Amino acid sequence: MYKVYLSQSNNPYFNLAFEEYLVHNAGEHEKILFLWQNENTVVIGRNQNPWKECNLQELNDQRGKLVRRLSGGGAVYHDLGNLNYTFISSFSEKKVEENIDFIISALAANGIDAVFSGKNDILVQEYKVSGNAFFVENNILCHHGTLLIDSNLEKLSRFLTVSEQKLRSKGIDSVKARVKNLKELKRTITAETLIDSLTSEFLTDSKASDIECVNDDFKGHNFADGETFQERIKRFESWDWNFGSSPEFNLHVSERFSWGEIDLYLLVKDGYIVEAEIATDALDVDLPQKIKSAIKNKKFDYDEIIPLIVSVQQGKEQLF
Structure with a gap:
């Protein structure tokens, strides 16, 4: 069973809570694609140190948000020029590779020749246009990533450049790479065209009813630990999660x-x-x-x- 969810919220706390909700409620035979965008946000990996990965003063001055995700990997900047994708399915060794091939195929449908490189990068002309990470919970794979379409790379550079304080952390450091917007490579590409490509390719032989839009009014069922969906959002907002969970x-x-x-x-x-x-x-x-x-x-x-x-x-x- 294939299903696409489109988020109409740009709130990172909502989107990460909804992503976790889908993981917790996914059936064994379900294949889910969740497409979402955050506004003016730095997202750090599960084992990262926000003080080391992000210029928090600059982020605060620009009224940006910081949130810690459930997967590992490095820090990324999200704005409305960036499209995030999440694949949720039963775990298998080849599934991440298949998902990446799917993204590369969708880019090819938009006239962009991309390749997979290293552990988690998608490159076009040696520039990084997408990074991804994943985690597995109860044999359900959550594989998510970014697509730089027309992101503010100047802000990205400022937010992800830390101050010169001397800090040594046991956490995971981000790997810096040269990045480029897809818009620079293909002027006609937009978030909307990519959403259409990803959705139509994912739902081959499926129905329009397999697409569901979600927004901040979503309530859902309680999580297994008894938390409501709104409480889960507050957890992703909390200082304890975003800062208190940092490595020593x-x-x-x-x-x-x-x-x-x-x-x-x-x-x-x-x-x-x-x-x-x-x-x-x-x-x-x-x-x-x-x-x-x-x-x-x-x-x-x-x-x-x-x-x-x-x-x-x-x-x-x-x-x-």
């Missing part, structure tokens, strides 16, 4: 103030500062211990740490 990392931050220089050496685990050492040339000999007491066991947020140091130095000690 060490961070060195150095800042200069009018009253002296501060070097912070932090150990962050599950998003919380568990150890802190402070070096400074400030005249207040007790300042390192004051700062350490103020920040230890608190959520790590770089934008809160610097104002906190200033408040501690001024004797206000306003904790975040």
